[in-house]
Amino acid sequence: MPNTSISEQARQRAREELERRGQTVKSFALQNDLNPSTVYAVLRGQSQCRRGEAHRAAVLLGIKDGVIEE
Template sequence: MADTYAPEQACLEARKRLELRGISVKQFAEENGIHVSTVYAVLNGQKKCLRGEAHRAAVALGIKLGADQ
Protein backbone atom coordinates (compact mmCIF):
# COMPACT_ATOMS: atom_id res chain seq x y z
CA MET A 1 0.00 0.00 0.00
CA ALA A 2 1.31 3.42 -0.95
CA ASP A 3 2.34 5.87 1.74
CA THR A 4 -0.43 8.49 1.83
CA TYR A 5 1.05 10.78 4.46
CA ALA A 6 2.36 14.19 3.40
CA PRO A 7 6.06 14.08 2.45
CA GLU A 8 8.40 15.31 5.16
CA GLN A 9 9.88 17.90 2.78
CA ALA A 10 6.43 19.39 2.11
CA CYS A 11 5.80 19.70 5.84
CA LEU A 12 9.16 21.40 6.39
CA GLU A 13 8.43 23.84 3.56
CA ALA A 14 5.02 24.63 5.05
CA ARG A 15 6.63 25.40 8.42
CA LYS A 16 9.14 27.63 6.65
CA ARG A 17 6.33 29.54 4.89
CA LEU A 18 4.66 30.16 8.25
CA GLU A 19 7.96 31.38 9.65
CA LEU A 20 8.53 33.70 6.68
CA ARG A 21 5.02 35.15 7.16
CA GLY A 22 5.83 35.66 10.83
CA ILE A 23 2.84 33.78 12.17
CA SER A 24 2.60 30.96 14.66
CA VAL A 25 0.91 27.64 14.06
CA LYS A 26 -1.78 28.69 16.53
CA GLN A 27 -2.43 31.94 14.69
CA PHE A 28 -2.58 30.11 11.35
CA ALA A 29 -5.08 27.63 12.80
CA GLU A 30 -7.28 30.41 14.18
CA GLU A 31 -7.21 32.36 10.90
CA ASN A 32 -8.29 29.26 8.98
CA GLY A 33 -10.84 27.92 11.46
CA ILE A 34 -8.90 24.71 12.02
CA HIS A 35 -8.15 23.14 15.39
CA VAL A 36 -4.52 23.84 16.34
CA SER A 37 -3.81 20.21 17.21
CA THR A 38 -4.87 19.19 13.69
CA VAL A 39 -2.44 21.69 12.15
CA TYR A 40 0.39 20.38 14.33
CA ALA A 41 -0.49 16.78 13.42
CA VAL A 42 -0.42 17.64 9.70
CA LEU A 43 2.89 19.49 10.02
CA ASN A 44 4.38 16.57 11.96
CA GLY A 45 3.22 14.04 9.36
CA GLN A 46 0.87 12.29 11.76
CA LYS A 47 -2.28 12.68 9.65
CA LYS A 48 -2.96 11.28 6.19
CA CYS A 49 -4.83 14.45 5.15
CA LEU A 50 -7.29 12.51 3.02
CA ARG A 51 -10.49 14.19 4.17
CA GLY A 52 -12.06 16.53 6.69
CA GLU A 53 -10.19 19.03 8.79
CA ALA A 54 -6.76 17.49 8.19
CA HIS A 55 -7.28 17.77 4.43
CA ARG A 56 -8.40 21.41 4.78
CA ALA A 57 -5.29 22.12 6.87
CA ALA A 58 -2.99 20.50 4.30
CA VAL A 59 -4.56 22.54 1.49
CA ALA A 60 -4.35 25.79 3.50
CA LEU A 61 -0.70 25.04 4.33
CA GLY A 62 0.08 24.39 0.66
CA ILE A 63 1.00 20.76 1.27
CA LYS A 64 -1.80 19.45 -0.98
CA LEU A 65 -3.78 20.85 -3.88
CA GLY A 66 -7.42 21.60 -3.22
CA ALA A 67 -10.37 20.79 -5.45
CA ASP A 68 -10.32 24.29 -6.97
CA GLN A 69 -6.60 24.20 -7.88
Template sequence: MADTYAPEQACKDARERLERKGITVRAFAAQHEIHESTVYAVLNGQKKCLRGEAHRAAVLLGIKEGTVAQ
Protein backbone atom coordinates in the same frame (compact mmCIF):
# COMPACT_ATOMS: atom_id res chain seq x y z
CA MET B 1 -0.51 0.17 -0.54
CA ALA B 2 0.87 3.63 -1.27
CA ASP B 3 2.09 5.85 1.54
CA THR B 4 -0.59 8.50 1.94
CA TYR B 5 1.10 10.68 4.53
CA ALA B 6 2.42 14.06 3.41
CA PRO B 7 6.10 14.01 2.42
CA GLU B 8 8.45 15.21 5.13
CA GLN B 9 9.90 17.89 2.84
CA ALA B 10 6.43 19.31 2.10
CA CYS B 11 5.74 19.60 5.82
CA LYS B 12 9.10 21.27 6.41
CA ASP B 13 8.43 23.74 3.59
CA ALA B 14 5.01 24.59 5.05
CA ARG B 15 6.54 25.27 8.48
CA GLU B 16 9.15 27.52 6.84
CA ARG B 17 6.45 29.43 4.90
CA LEU B 18 4.58 30.13 8.12
CA GLU B 19 7.80 31.26 9.77
CA ARG B 20 8.73 33.56 6.86
CA LYS B 21 5.27 35.15 7.02
CA GLY B 22 5.56 35.52 10.79
CA ILE B 23 2.43 33.46 11.39
CA THR B 24 2.20 31.13 14.36
CA VAL B 25 0.45 27.78 14.09
CA ARG B 26 -2.10 29.06 16.60
CA ALA B 27 -2.82 32.16 14.48
CA PHE B 28 -3.06 30.09 11.28
CA ALA B 29 -5.48 27.68 12.95
CA ALA B 30 -7.63 30.48 14.33
CA GLN B 31 -7.68 32.33 11.00
CA HIS B 32 -8.92 29.24 9.17
CA GLU B 33 -11.10 27.89 11.99
CA ILE B 34 -9.14 24.64 12.31
CA HIS B 35 -8.14 22.97 15.56
CA GLU B 36 -4.58 23.89 16.46
CA SER B 37 -3.75 20.27 17.26
CA THR B 38 -4.83 19.24 13.75
CA VAL B 39 -2.49 21.81 12.18
CA TYR B 40 0.39 20.55 14.32
CA ALA B 41 -0.40 16.93 13.40
CA VAL B 42 -0.45 17.81 9.69
CA LEU B 43 2.83 19.74 9.94
CA ASN B 44 4.44 16.82 11.80
CA GLY B 45 3.26 14.29 9.22
CA GLN B 46 1.04 12.48 11.71
CA LYS B 47 -2.18 12.76 9.69
CA LYS B 48 -2.94 11.27 6.29
CA CYS B 49 -4.82 14.42 5.23
CA LEU B 50 -7.32 12.45 3.16
CA ARG B 51 -10.51 14.18 4.28
CA GLY B 52 -12.04 16.59 6.73
CA GLU B 53 -10.14 19.12 8.76
CA ALA B 54 -6.72 17.55 8.14
CA HIS B 55 -7.26 17.67 4.36
CA ARG B 56 -8.37 21.29 4.61
CA ALA B 57 -5.32 22.21 6.70
CA ALA B 58 -2.95 20.47 4.29
CA VAL B 59 -4.41 22.28 1.28
CA LEU B 60 -4.32 25.67 3.03
CA LEU B 61 -0.73 25.04 4.16
CA GLY B 62 0.26 24.15 0.60
CA ILE B 63 1.27 20.62 1.53
CA LYS B 64 -1.10 19.04 -0.97
CA GLU B 65 -3.16 20.07 -3.96
CA GLY B 66 -6.91 20.14 -3.67
CA THR B 67 -9.88 22.34 -3.11
CA VAL B 68 -11.33 23.64 0.11
CA ALA B 69 -14.97 24.48 0.66
CA GLN B 70 -15.20 27.98 2.10
Protein backbone atom coordinates in the same frame (compact mmCIF):
# COMPACT_ATOMS: atom_id res chain seq x y z
CA MET C 1 3.86 6.32 13.42
CA PRO C 2 4.30 9.17 10.93
CA ASN C 3 2.36 9.17 7.70
CA THR C 4 4.44 9.21 4.51
CA SER C 5 1.80 10.34 1.99
CA ILE C 6 2.93 13.97 2.34
CA SER C 7 6.68 14.35 2.20
CA GLU C 8 8.75 15.71 5.05
CA GLN C 9 10.11 18.29 2.60
CA ALA C 10 6.61 19.62 1.91
CA ARG C 11 5.83 19.82 5.62
CA GLN C 12 9.17 21.57 6.25
CA ARG C 13 8.45 24.12 3.50
CA ALA C 14 5.08 24.85 5.12
CA ARG C 15 6.74 25.40 8.51
CA GLU C 16 9.34 27.67 6.90
CA GLU C 17 6.64 29.68 5.13
CA LEU C 18 4.81 30.24 8.41
CA GLU C 19 8.09 31.35 9.98
CA ARG C 20 8.88 33.64 7.03
CA ARG C 21 5.52 35.35 7.58
CA GLY C 22 6.12 35.54 11.32
CA GLN C 23 3.00 33.50 11.95
CA THR C 24 2.55 30.82 14.56
CA VAL C 25 0.84 27.54 13.85
CA LYS C 26 -1.86 28.49 16.34
CA SER C 27 -2.53 31.86 14.70
CA PHE C 28 -2.67 30.21 11.25
CA ALA C 29 -5.16 27.68 12.59
CA LEU C 30 -7.39 30.26 14.24
CA GLN C 31 -7.27 32.54 11.18
CA ASN C 32 -8.51 29.65 9.04
CA ASP C 33 -11.08 28.29 11.51
CA LEU C 34 -9.04 25.15 12.16
CA ASN C 35 -8.24 23.36 15.39
CA PRO C 36 -4.57 24.07 16.22
CA SER C 37 -4.07 20.41 17.21
CA THR C 38 -5.09 19.35 13.70
CA VAL C 39 -2.60 21.72 12.08
CA TYR C 40 0.20 20.52 14.38
CA ALA C 41 -0.69 16.90 13.51
CA VAL C 42 -0.57 17.69 9.78
CA LEU C 43 2.82 19.40 10.11
CA ARG C 44 4.21 16.48 12.16
CA GLY C 45 3.00 13.92 9.61
CA GLN C 46 0.60 12.30 12.06
CA SER C 47 -2.45 12.73 9.83
CA GLN C 48 -3.18 11.22 6.44
CA CYS C 49 -4.96 14.43 5.36
CA ARG C 50 -7.49 12.52 3.30
CA ARG C 51 -10.67 14.25 4.41
CA GLY C 52 -12.20 16.70 6.80
CA GLU C 53 -10.28 19.29 8.74
CA ALA C 54 -6.87 17.68 8.17
CA HIS C 55 -7.43 17.74 4.40
CA ARG C 56 -8.46 21.38 4.62
CA ALA C 57 -5.41 22.25 6.71
CA ALA C 58 -3.03 20.52 4.28
CA VAL C 59 -4.53 22.34 1.30
CA LEU C 60 -4.41 25.73 3.07
CA LEU C 61 -0.80 25.09 4.12
CA GLY C 62 0.04 24.36 0.48
CA ILE C 63 1.35 20.86 1.12
CA LYS C 64 -1.43 19.08 -0.73
CA ASP C 65 -3.32 19.77 -3.93
CA GLY C 66 -7.02 19.62 -3.33
CA VAL C 67 -10.38 21.29 -3.32
CA ILE C 68 -12.00 22.83 -0.28
CA GLU C 69 -15.75 22.86 -0.54
CA GLU C 70 -17.71 24.96 1.91
